[in-house]
Structure formats: C-alpha cells, structure tokens
Amino acid sequence: MKTFPENKELLKLTSKMLDNVISDEEHERLIGFLTSSPSNRRDYLDMILLESSLHWEPSHVDLLDFQENKPDIINFPFLTWIGSAAAVVIALFGVLWSFTAFQEQEENFSDSDMQPKNLTSYAFEQTFSETTSKFNYKSKPKLAGEPFLYPREFVQRHAQRGIDILLNNNRLAEGGIFKFHGLVKCWNRKSTLFKPAENGILPASGSHMIGFEKMLIDVEGQYARTEETVQVLDVRDALKHSSPGKSRIFAAVKFNQSYGDSQAGAEFGITLKALKENGSSNEKQLAKIERNLSIDRDPSTWNSLTSELEIPKDTEFIVVSLSARKHGPDALLANTCSYYSDDLELFLSFDDQSVIGPI
Amino acid sequence: MYSFILSLLPNRSDAEDVLQETNLILCQKSKEYKADGNFRSWAFNIARYQVLAHLTKRRRSKVCFSNELVEVLADEELDTKQHHLAQRALQICYGLLPEHMRNIAHMRFKEDAQLKEISIAMKRPIGAISATLFRIRQNLIQCVRQKIPELEAKADF
Numbered sequence: 001m002k003t004f005p006e007n008k009e010l011l012k013l014t015s016k017m018l019d020n021v022i023s024d025e026e027h028e029r030l031i032g033f034l035t036s037s038p039s040n041r042r043d044y045l046d047m048i049l050l051e052s053s054l055h056w057e058p059s060h061v062d063l064l065d066f067q068e069n070k071p072d073i074i075n076f077p078f079l080t081w082i083g084s085a086a087a088v089v090i091a092l093f094g095v096l097w098s099f100t101a102f103q104e105q106e107e108n109f110s111d112s113d114m115q116p117k118n119l120t121s122y123a124f125e126q127t128f129s130e131t132t133s134k135f136n137y138k139s140k141p142k143l144a145g146e147p148f149l150y151p152r153e154f155v156q157r158h159a160q161r162g163i164d165i166l167l168n169n170n171r172l173a174e175g176g177i178f179k180f181h182g183l184v185k186c187w188n189r190k191s192t193l194f195k196p197a198e199n200g201i202l203p204a205s206g207s208h209m210i211g212f213e214k215m216l217i218d219v220e221g222q223y224a225r226t227e228e229t230v231q232v233l234d235v236r237d238a239l240k241h242s243s244p245g246k247s248r249i250f251a252a253v254k255f256n257q258s259y260g261d262s263q264a265g266a267e268f269g270i271t272l273k274a275l276k277e278n279g280s281s282n283e284k285q286l287a288k289i290e291r292n293l294s295i296d297r298d299p300s301t302w303n304s305l306t307s308e309l310e311i312p313k314d315t316e317f318i319v320v321s322l323s324a325r326k327h328g329p330d331a332l333l334a335n336t337c338s339y340y341s342d343d344l345e346l347f348l349s350f351d352d353q354s355v356i357g358p359i
Numbered sequence: 360m361y362s363f364i365l366s367l368l369p370n371r372s373d374a375e376d377v378l379q380e381t382n383l384i385l386c387q388k389s390k391e392y393k394a395d396g397n398f399r400s401w402a403f404n405i406a407r408y409q410v411l412a413h414l415t416k417r418r419r420s421k422v423c424f425s426n427e428l429v430e431v432l433a434d435e436e437l438d439t440k441q442h443h444l445a446q447r448a449l450q451i452c453y454g455l456l457p458e459h460m461r462n463i464a465h466m467r468f469k470e471d472a473q474l475k476e477i478s479i480a481m482k483r484p485i486g487a488i489s490a491t492l493f494r495i496r497q498n499l500i501q502c503v504r505q506k507i508p509e510l511e512a513k514a515d516f
Contacts, residue, residue, distance in 0.1 A: 021485065034428060041432060050445075054468040
C-alpha cells in the first residue's frame, strides 16, 4: 500500500463497484479514471490489495473480530433502586481500596487496551518507570501476530534509556548500575534482572543469574519470544584514541532453561549493536550481529555462546541484548518453562592491543 | 493471485470462479513449469488468459472491464513487497474501527453478506451501508499507510 488515493471519487467508485452497487454512469466514470492515469491505476490496485486481504485472508481478521454476543443484562425483579444504590456503594469502596493498595506502585503503562480510538491519532504509548525500570506485560495487546513486536519495542526503549543516561552522565539513575571501565562508560541492567536459584536451576556461578520475563506468544504464528537489553556501553571516548577498523567487542554468555511441558529447548541469542546517536536523537544502527544457539532441555547444564563485532569508526554506543524464542507448536507451551542467562562477559579491544574487560 | 484477478474482474464471485479455474490449470500444467523460471509471472499469465476467457464467455455482471482495460491493468505490477507489513498494519487498523463499523465490516468481509442482507440486519438503507463501507475502506487505507512506516522502523531495529 503505497499511497492514499488523493482522488476521493476514485475511492468511492471503486468501493461501490466492489459492493456491486455501482450505476452504469458511475461505472463509465470509473473506467475513465482507470484509463486516464497510471497513478489512478496504482491507487485502484492498492485498494484491491486491501479488499483482498480483508476478504480472502480471513485468518488475520478472524482474531480481531468483536464479540457478537453481548452479555445478558441482569434485571433485578424488584427494588431495583436498592440494587443500584448498593452497586454504587460497592464501587466507591472498590475505588478507594484500589487507590490505597496501588498508591505505591510506580509502574504505569498507559492504556494499550484496544478500545476503538480515532484512527489518525492512534499511538501505542508507554511510559517508563524510573523505580521499577520494567515494563508491565499485563496490558499486552490482544492482537494475534502483533505481540512479538513488543519485546523488540521494549528492548528499544531500554536501550534508548541507557543511551540517555550515559549521554547525561546520570550516575544516580535507577534500574541499573552506572560504571566506568577505563574510557568506557557502562549502563548495566543485570542487577534488575537477577534471580536466585529457582525452578531447579542453579546459577552457573555466584548466587544470581539473569531471569527472562515470560515470553510473549503469537498463537497464530506459533512463535514466542522474550528479549532484554542488558547493557549499554558508551565507547565515544575510547574510540577517539584508537584507529578505525581496529576496535572489537567480544561477548560470552551462558543460557539455561527449566523443565516444562515443551518438547525442545529454546533458541537463545545475543545481539550486539553499534549505534550512533545523531543530532536529531534518532539512533542510527551502524552494525549488528545476532548469534543464536538452540540448547538442550537438561537444567543441570549451562550452554555457552560467544559473539564478536567489529566496532565501526563512528560508533558511539553499543547495546547488548539477550533473547529467547521458540517456534512451532512448542511455542504455545513456551511459558511452562523459565529461561535464564548467566556469566555474561564483555571484552573490548582497541587497536588490537588494549583490552577492557570483563565488563 | 486473488488480488490480481479481482483487479481485472471486480466481481467477487466471478473472481473466485476464475481463481479456481486458474488453480486447476496450474496443477494440470505444473510439469510445463521450469523450476528456474519466474513462478509469479507464469501463474499470473495463466490467470490473465482465464480472466479474458471468462469475459468472453460470460458477462453476467454489469461490472466488467473491456479486454483492453484488462490488459492495461494486468500489466501494472501489484506492489506485494510490503504486503506482509500491510497485513500487519491492517490487523491493527481493523481493530481500531469503531464498533458500528466493525459490525458492518464483519458481515461484509467475513461473512460475505451482500448489502441488501446487511441493510436488513442493521435496519438501515442500502445507501447508508454503502457509504459506511466506503468510510471503512477509506479509514483502513489511511491507517495502513500511516502504520507501515512505523512497523518498518520497528522491524529494522
């Protein structure tokens, strides 16, 4: 779908034609539009593609359909005013209770409920809590096929926050640890993701490991995914003093999963991205590498994965994220297991000589 | 394939008939297809001839194009590069339709009801239903056009 038909009449005539309510005279006008201009033909074909998608691929539309059966209205047979008053009182108590109970809860996740809104102003807005630094998945959307975009969106938001913290030298930002490693500054979210031993999984080392959030599952596509931005590195100062093409980042990490009903181990991944933050605050991805590993189902063994990326000359920030995903029917059982990572270590080398790490 | 045929034969039942016939011929002629060839071109060519044959044999609908216009439209390339993104966008946009529009869209697109049936069910004149369907299509196209760049940007990062 490239363009919105500027010619509203063409759109109207095509719509009437598709609904078989076009008159002979309107039909002639439509033919006139189509024969007169390639641009009109392109617009017409875009509309046909839309119509075809709505009609011929019902599986996409099916899952979005409203509930046709409205809930029954329960009528009080008598003394309806007493019932109404009681309902009001109960509702007031409910509001008071929920206000006090959740007063301390800083998390806010602006409305993503799919109530119909003005189409032209639709925006999926999320606000980020400084204290929890975690997004709440409770309000995840109901659309099939859409959910597995959201882990990526959350990763983007965490990454952007990390970049902003490093840009502003906000050493007291919550939700992570701000550290210096030589000339490299690091925003590290690992501590907010840490979990102790659980679900039969012992950390690979130490007393804590990274625990992934539950996977978001695309039922129709049979795909499930969870992803976390773990670290953001500010390499601007380090790269100033090094020669182009001689800087690299190495990463090593381990993955594991608990027992569950799924038949196969998940596919884990580590992604390294080199970004440049330009003047307009839009990130520019200069390089990216994603390495993946399918692991076994044995919770007593940790599976190792390494990755490395040559850092391009203009890189300002490096984002490190970890993911876990499942495909096929097994994806539907993804959340019967829990997914973990541990021993993430990063090493940066500049001019093939100086090495910073492990970070 | 259905989109291609519908663009040349803008009557749904005719387009579905031709699609069935085309698929049968593709199966029958499958051995003639060269594995290193362009399947899309081969299949669409067969569909084009089926559309022309259908127009020659049966012009039961008043809504039909001349052979010359069919040839011109068939030469235009359907933009399917962004089709996957457009479908995603359409999912979002369809869910944003107001309830009264979704009622009508459901009957028209999912249940394939004719306007007369929708008019009876909704107790509104056919003209009003037609106008609403026009607004539905208009809203969806606008919304999809706005959503695709957002989805593209998300997919890249």
